[in-house]
Amino acid sequence: MIPSSFTYKRAGSAEEALGLAAEHGDDAKFLAGGHSLLPLMKLRLAAPEVIIDLGGLRDLSYVTDQGSYVAIGALTRHHDVEHSELLGREVPLLAHAAGQVGDPQIRHRGTIGGSIAHADPASDLPAVLLALDATLVARGADGAREIGIGEFFQGLFETALEPDELLTEIRVPKPASAAAWSFQKFTQRAIDWAIVGCAVQDGRVGLVNMGGTPLRAAAVEAALAGGASPADAAAHAAEGTSAADDIRATRAYREHLARVLVARALTEANSRS
């Protein structure tokens, strides 16, 4: 399978990437690691006329300690997130979950920023960053702005980013209790997208593939805040969700999985903290 024709442009800097995006508008798409966009282009589900390759922007690949939070450059690859000592110590949930994305080859190319900006509700890291209450930094022609992860995902593959904005950094607050985490994912084969997944950190619960966007399990969090046990809180895991019926699973099965996985995750997070 071969993508439909496009013009390839390689950006040498974030400024150049923003200039190219402004020049080409809606016809252009940013390409980070390419492991979400290229498969869609090969299936002709996406057909941008211009590809702006960000792969050369090495200055957007970093993990740094900023005191109260860890700053991660948007072009940091899953492999580098997985093996970051700083994240392993301060935000083990994220380091672990990055190591569960796809397979080693995919983790050598795919980036955290690309995964978030793609906004696939079935991908792992959006739900993880929801559980971590991350803040995103986007740069546009008029400068940078911060976007709370809770406002970022607006629909299926839709985000709060403007067409001429570039996601540049993910800021992850250091969890109050770094050890109180769990990441659960149910797949048919090792490399598949999650049928359902969940991420837990400090009583916040992010759900994978339980609706059109990645989402927080608000009813579970409220039950926990009210003193419910993990088992009782997890019974609320499907409330407020809108999981799909598809070839892999029915909605009812997904709702069942959500309750089971959230119960496991809350129990594991409790046992670690």
Add this chain to the structure above:
Amino acid sequence: MKVDLTVNGKDITADVEDRMLLVHFLRDVADLTATNVGCDTTSCGACTVLLDGESVKSCTVLAAQASGHQVTTAEGLAANGEMHPVQRAFHQEHGLQCGFCTPGMVMAIVSLLKENPHPTEEQVRQGLEGNLCRCTGYHNIVRAALAAAEVSS
């Protein structure tokens, strides 16, 4: 567009379509056909090559993205007429049946052993989760990876 890749140590410059995939560049432009196209959907790993020394699936990388970078294919592993330790281990442990997944498996293991020279069997199996063997001949492939790690130590 003009791309300039170093493939198995050799500089290759060519004028290709912007949309050309790396795997097609390797097979059709560089004339290196060890790298197979299997699923063509980033699942099976048959097209695995090394990009700047790390395993990638070349069906999901543009030749343009690889321009200016180093690519290693199965053809580039042998040195001075000697098979690479991973290739030799596949031979000794009978790590292949039909052979279709083999070049991708070998490249994935070369990358895995570079990152983790002494993996456990569990780590090898996890490290190969992106490579499918349609003959289901996984046991000997894992044995080959462990044997290659033993030889290299």
